[in-house]
Amino acid sequence: MHEPTNLPGGRPKTFSREPIGERSDALNMRTCKNRSTSPYPHILRTYLRNKMMWLATFMLLIGICSLVASIVQFRTPTHVNVISHIPPHLDAQTRHVWEEQNRHLADDQTRHAIQEKYNHLMRAINGAFFFVFLLFVMHVVLLLKQQIASPRAVLVPHYRRPHLIVAAALVLPVMILWPLTVSFGFSLSPLPVFAASSLLFTLILWCSYLNSLPFAVLFLAVWFGAFSSWGQNALRDWFTSPAILAPLLLIAVACFFLFRLVERLLALREEMPEYHRTTQIYGWQAFSSPQFSYGESFRINYNNRVVRFTQSPSRRVLARLAESRPTSLFRQLQRWQLGQPATPPLFFAGLVLMILLVFLLISHLIPGNTNRVDIQIAFVPLFFFPLLILLSCGMQVWRTLGVDSLRPVPRKNYLRQRAAAVALSIAQVWFAMALTFFLAAAVLQPEFLATANYWLILAATAIVQIPIFAIFFWFLRYRSMVLSVAIYMVFCVGLPFLFIGSSNTLSKFLALPHFLLLAVLLLLASALILRDAYRRWLTTDLA
Amino acid sequence: MISSPVIDCIAVNKSYKQNHVLRDLDLSIPPGSVVGLLGKNAAGKTTLLKAILGLIRPNSGSITTLDHDAWNLPPDAKARLGYVPQLITLYPWMKVRHMIDYTASFYPRWDRPLIDRLLHEWELPENATIGPLSSGQLQKLAILLAIGHHPDLLILDEPAAALDPVARRAFLATLLDIVSDSTDAPHTILFSTHITADLERVADRVAILKDGQVVYHDSLDTLKDHVKRLRITANAPLPTPLNLPHTLSEEISGPNARITLRNLTPELLARLASDLHATIEVEDLNLDEIFLEFHHA
Numbered sequence: 001m002h003e004p005t006n007l008p009g010g011r012p013k014t015f016s017r018e019p020i021g022e023r024s025d026a027l028n029m030r031t032c033k034n035r036s037t038s039p040y041p042h043i044l045r046t047y048l049r050n051k052m053m054w055l056a057t058f059m060l061l062i063g064i065c066s067l068v069a070s071i072v073q074f075r076t077p078t079h080v081n082v083i084s085h086i087p088p089h090l091d092a093q094t095r096h097v098w099e100e101q102n103r104h105l106a107d108d109q110t111r112h113a114i115q116e117k118y119n120h121l122m123r124a125i126n127g128a129f130f131f132v133f134l135l136f137v138m139h140v141v142l143l144l145k146q147q148i149a150s151p152r153a154v155l156v157p158h159y160r161r162p163h164l165i166v167a168a169a170l171v172l173p174v175m176i177l178w179p180l181t182v183s184f185g186f187s188l189s190p191l192p193v194f195a196a197s198s199l200l201f202t203l204i205l206w207c208s209y210l211n212s213l214p215f216a217v218l219f220l221a222v223w224f225g226a227f228s229s230w231g232q233n234a235l236r237d238w239f240t241s242p243a244i245l246a247p248l249l250l251i252a253v254a255c256f257f258l259f260r261l262v263e264r265l266l267a268l269r270e271e272m273p274e275y276h277r278t279t280q281i282y283g284w285q286a287f288s289s290p291q292f293s294y295g296e297s298f299r300i301n302y303n304n305r306v307v308r309f310t311q312s313p314s315r316r317v318l319a320r321l322a323e324s325r326p327t328s329l330f331r332q333l334q335r336w337q338l339g340q341p342a343t344p345p346l347f348f349a350g351l352v353l354m355i356l357l358v359f360l361l362i363s364h365l366i367p368g369n370t371n372r373v374d375i376q377i378a379f380v381p382l383f384f385f386p387l388l389i390l391l392s393c394g395m396q397v398w399r400t401l402g403v404d405s406l407r408p409v410p411r412k413n414y415l416r417q418r419a420a421a422v423a424l425s426i427a428q429v430w431f432a433m434a435l436t437f438f439l440a441a442a443v444l445q446p447e448f449l450a451t452a453n454y455w456l457i458l459a460a461t462a463i464v465q466i467p468i469f470a471i472f473f474w475f476l477r478y479r480s481m482v483l484s485v486a487i488y489m490v491f492c493v494g495l496p497f498l499f500i501g502s503s504n505t506l507s508k509f510l511a512l513p514h515f516l517l518l519a520v521l522l523l524l525a526s527a528l529i530l531r532d533a534y535r536r537w538l539t540t541d542l543a
Numbered sequence: 544m545i546s547s548p549v550i551d552c553i554a555v556n557k558s559y560k561q562n563h564v565l566r567d568l569d570l571s572i573p574p575g576s577v578v579g580l581l582g583k584n585a586a587g588k589t590t591l592l593k594a595i596l597g598l599i600r601p602n603s604g605s606i607t608t609l610d611h612d613a614w615n616l617p618p619d620a621k622a623r624l625g626y627v628p629q630l631i632t633l634y635p636w637m638k639v640r641h642m643i644d645y646t647a648s649f650y651p652r653w654d655r656p657l658i659d660r661l662l663h664e665w666e667l668p669e670n671a672t673i674g675p676l677s678s679g680q681l682q683k684l685a686i687l688l689a690i691g692h693h694p695d696l697l698i699l700d701e702p703a704a705a706l707d708p709v710a711r712r713a714f715l716a717t718l719l720d721i722v723s724d725s726t727d728a729p730h731t732i733l734f735s736t737h738i739t740a741d742l743e744r745v746a747d748r749v750a751i752l753k754d755g756q757v758v759y760h761d762s763l764d765t766l767k768d769h770v771k772r773l774r775i776t777a778n779a780p781l782p783t784p785l786n787l788p789h790t791l792s793e794e795i796s797g798p799n800a801r802i803t804l805r806n807l808t809p810e811l812l813a814r815l816a817s818d819l820h821a822t823i824e825v826e827d828l829n830l831d832e833i834f835l836e837f838h839h840a
Binding site: 325399403409410411541542 | 619634
């Protein structure tokens with residue numbers, strides 16, 4: 001737009017009115033105040049527009065539906081009638097005594113009801129149902145952290161409080177309603193349920209806020225511990241206990257840490273170490289834009305020693321590269337592996353080893369502990385941990401895919417080698433973990449190695465990686481973070497949990513002929529998907 | 544002997560959904576030239592450079608880079624290419640020397656002494672982790688990685704945007720060294736920039752991109768010779784508009800006018816003076832002003 005100017009010599013003046021973009025300015029409290037509008041709808045909109053939140057909310061809805069269905073199934077008139085005769089608070093020992101005493105009296109229906117009561121309960125509290133509730137609050141905190149860990153939080157007046165209030169309005173109902181629903185739905189003691197869930201929710205909130213590896217390991221250790229028979233018995237006893245003081249104490253502890261978290265968020269500044277550990281994927285970047293670079297999607301503190309340790313490339317491979325150019329395919333794949341953010345198998349093997357040590361070894365070393373952790377639990381992470389590499393590559397592979405494609409390698413070979421390098425990483429991690437579990441089983445539970453189940457489950461964990469890799473490879477072309485996470489959640493976490501969770505299904509599945517048939521079908525399907533994915537990748541823009 | 548162009552774009556179109564970034568774009572760059580690519584934000588510069596490198600595929604048209612189809616560059620052509628992207632994409636978990644070793648392993652004729660010398664001259668810490676490097680240091684490193692194998696075609700997307708004046712001067716000197724060091728084959732450089740002073744210092748040709756098309760591509764001297772601003776002072780009010788050929792901008796206020804023409808010839812100047820009964824001053828423009836005139840700013 002030109003304004004008339006006096007000639008000669010004058011420069012045309014240009015006036016432009018910048019439209020107040022809702023995307024960038026949604027959080028500008030000053031703007032909101034000038035317009036005399038509340039900032040809360042604007043902040044809420046940032047959650048509503050976030051595709052990762054869509055995914056988390058979708059999974060939360062599935063979790064709620066599953067929980068409600070479980071409760072409805074549990075509270076049929078017959079069940080309620082039978083359960084009402086069961087003593088209300090049963091720890092493992094008194095339940096066993098009660099069952100023994102009533103063996104001659106209790107009919108099949110009663111025994112079935114008792115079994116059902118605990119089965120439903122355990123599925124609800126530590127199965128995939130609870131996981132999605134945790135996932136939801138985790139997403140809210142990650143997005144909140146991303147909003148707070150920015151210069152805006154310091155410079156824009158009245159910025160933090162409304163953001164915290166909106167996040168609390170999303171998180172607190174989940175944190176309160178879940179234990180209430182579960183305790184009343186399954187006739188449990190409300191206070192212990194509330195205490196346990198508050199602690200777990202607080203732990204995941206802190207983990208999401210700190211975004212650091214040790215806390216993630218701690219959370220995973222607690223989480224996997226809850227799946228073990230040891231953890232399940234402990235939880236069952238705790239949830240049916242009439243205790244009041246201990247739960248109140250735990251709730252107080254959870255509240256204390258929640259307030260500390262709020263304090264920390266209100267005071268978050270650039271000099272604090274966790275400031276830089278944000279995951280920008282929960283922001284507003286247009287991931288679907290072809291010109292978007294994933295380089296902007298992460299802010300990682302590379303001064304952090306743990307990060308440096310886990311991501312430092314192999315010195316051995318680098319030293320060899322410095323000496324001579326790789327000629328064999330394996331060496332070339334090793335070179336591409338250097339460009340992957342989650343290469344070192346040591347990282348994953350170490351992570352799993354730590355988890356194992358936390359709950360597996362402890363359970364075996366506690367004197368007089370009869371409820372030892374079953375080694376089978378180790379297979380759960382073996383299903384999905386190696387595939388975490390896919391997720392991290394899915395997030396960051398686009399960062400360098402274009403520039404690396406300019407290396408003097410034909411496009412076809414380049415695509416094949418990059419995919420093969422990721423597959424090699426998965427295979428290496430799987431092998432390292434399988435070896436770790438084998439050794440753990442050999443020491444702690446050698447009789448398990450003699451069962452056919454051990455070897456079949458082990459083979460299943462290996463075979464499952466191939467179709468998931470193929471599916472991921474196919475969808476990666478869409479450079480969609482949400483799609484990557486969704487695929488990972490569905491295929492890598494959801495299915496193995498369902499698979500492992502049902503022992504009946506597992507034993508049927510593990511019949512050798514069925515197993516072999518399914519394995520062949522999966523491998524065939526994987527080959528077809530990979531072939532199609534490769535053909536599509538050949539025509540995909542790499543930058 | 545007429546050598547074939549290093550880059551030859553013919554009727555190239557590229558669009559992302561409804562956004563037409565490149566429209567029937569033609570561009571031919573002869574070997575041995577240093578071409579500065581100018582254009583406003585979102586004019587399509589980065590898209591064009593990526594298409595030339597074969598990183599993205601045009602919807603229609605053809606692009607030939609180093610005598611090969613850009614989309615299917617063979618390894619020997621890729622080995623003659625160097626590229627510095629606008630957004631530096633290196634591996635943040637590597638150290639500087641690791642990144643250099645990693646990149647060097649792909650190229651048979653990697654010049655380690657050159658890189659070692661430039662590392663020292665540009666004050667890049669060899670043992671620093673890449674993640675925490677400043678954007679200027681990252682840009683320096685990216686430039687080193689792009690020139691270590693003496694590419695015949697060097698493509699740089701706003702390479703000096705994050706460099707301080709000292710580093711920028713050193714970088715431009717390095718570019719000039721590369722061009723002058725044409726022992727085996729002529730080196731061609733194509734770079735996009737918003738810093739027109741840099742372009743004037745090193746480029747011998749300039750291409751101006753506007754709305755997805757190359758609206759001007761010729762030598763820098765020709766551009767400066769042809770684009771002139773006229774200050775017209777007449778005795779009577781001037782007609783509006785004047786409708787002169789190749790007008791880039793025109794501002795008329797009574798008997799005064801300021802007109803920028805793209806292709807001013809002595810004949811046109813003489814005719815104008817006689818027709819309008821006016822005195823006409825001809826002004827030279829620097830590249831910055833020419834760019835503004837091309838975009839009617």
